[in-house]
Amino acid sequence: MKLTPRGKDYLKAILAGAIIASILDIKIVLTLCLSIAITAAISGLVLRTSSRKNVQLELENPHLSCFKGDEMTEKVRLILSRSQLVSATISSVQCPDGIDASVDTSHPENLVVRLLPKFARRFSGLIVAFELRDPLQLFSKTIDISNNDFILDCYPAALLTEIRASRPISLALGERTGRTHGTGQEFYSVDEYHVSTEEKNIFWKKVAAMPDERLLVKLRESNIPRTLKIALLQTSDRQQDSLEWMDHACEGTALLGKTILSIGCDVEILFISGREIISRRATDLTELSDAIMLMSISGKSDLEDTPTLLSNSDICVTGFKELQLDLLATTMARKPALLIEDHDAMPKSIGNLSIIFNGSQDVSRLVNSVVGR
């Protein structure tokens, strides 16, 4: 708790009045000084007993979404339970790193915050600092309240780019597996007969060998995979460069994802969060955007979890720092990979199937290398 400028003037007034009144023996002024000193003490006590428990923060829209470069506004309101005794004004709003924020303080109890995210990712949390003042405006105290429910999803600009849709032509039938059943020539698996299944696919040899009267059908392989999996691999600490790196990772993943969706396939985004591999399937741009936002907050993972992640993915998104390890560099050299540059790191090796991405490269080569163009 500290004195406001009015509070300092108030105390000086008491001191000066008490000294002069003592010298001139003016008891009425001495009594006045004592009264206003007691009133100030009571007012200070009222403020001292106020805390963040008496204050609630209300956001007009706790979940905002925008594309990179768009400005969003958020209205922040304070609800004070002791509003008739104590006044509260919002003094500042602290946003996560990566967001340029400006605050309109023309209405101190209802603040308008303009947010301009500079990087594609999910931002969460907001810290609001506000000042409480006592009824006589003599004392003030500043309290911070953090609102962890606030989320700002900044989607990569790549989601807005025009992708020329083209279905890959399967020139080499059977050379690559589509990993799902379809209309190809190769055998995929055996399943039970359903009314919708074509009768020509009934596996008569197997049916004859069955002890019961179930009908089994032969499922054929698809030449084009139904789902392509993109994995984010992040095992290094990037500190102040992490925002920029993740921004490029999101942009690259968005480009890849959009390209995959345009050829009629689904996308699955894989990433490690905690010690768990998280998978998010996307069949349209909305689901792709949500999956990328979840991926953006995944954080660093351990090396122990990487083999599973890599083996389950078709395309890997990783950085130069990760490729400083021989084992990883060797593994990635054999896999289609989107490499994000790290300014202070050089990879041990870069495979022919990799593309170095810094925001504007064409990533369709990676997609085609998976579907077999």
Place this chain on the structure above:
Amino acid sequence: MKESKIKIASSATAGIGMFLLYFAFISRYIQLSDWSQLSSIEVVILLTLILRVVVILVVGRKIRIQPMIKIIAFSIEVFSILPLLVLVFITGGTYFSDLMSIILTSWFAASALVLSPYAIVEFSRSMLSGSTLSGIIINATIQVGGILFLASMLSRMSGPIVGLSGLGSTIILQVKSSISAGGISNAGSNPVILLGLTLFYVGLLSYLTLGAQKEGTSISVQYSFILLLAGTIVALVWTTVALQVTLDVLLVLTAPTFFLLAAIWGTAHEK
């Protein structure tokens, strides 16, 4: 606006309180004064001082007058003292020393009669013009001390006061005895003085505490008023109880005020 209404009401109340003290003084002076033998010098000093106050008031509404100019304008008589002293020294006669005495004492009296209401009006205006609280309370203390002194002085007198110089001489003698007695003596039971002091107290108290209320804030004026009332009641209870133990003003009023000040200052600077 809410802020202006409270400030206007407070400054008006304090001003009316001080005017009541002045009224107690002037009404008593009118009862006791004998102007049958008023000299031409006293008349000139009184009338010119009234004229100077009117001019300053009128001109002051149009342009800002520096305080030094006002001081010089209201104390022109003082500048005549030096030449008169020289003349006294040169001639050695009593005429110039008597003249000097009449000018000074008449000027004291005329200032008490004419400048007091002017000062009260200027003080009330300063409460509305955004002066600092410390400046206001210093100004208020000196002014109320001066007017209370004049009112108390005449309330205890019974004999006639001859002319302006008689009032001036009385003022000088009473100032000397007040200094040796250690302060302004009690106003006694004069109801006008008591009412004036009460209004002054209430006006200044509400100005210093409620004067910070701003329109548009959520703070309720009623709650602030309750706070103010609580402070006043605690002060009065303390004073009543402490007076049962000792009559020393230092222990009853001054020391607790300084102690509270130190406590407030100390807690407001806690880390």
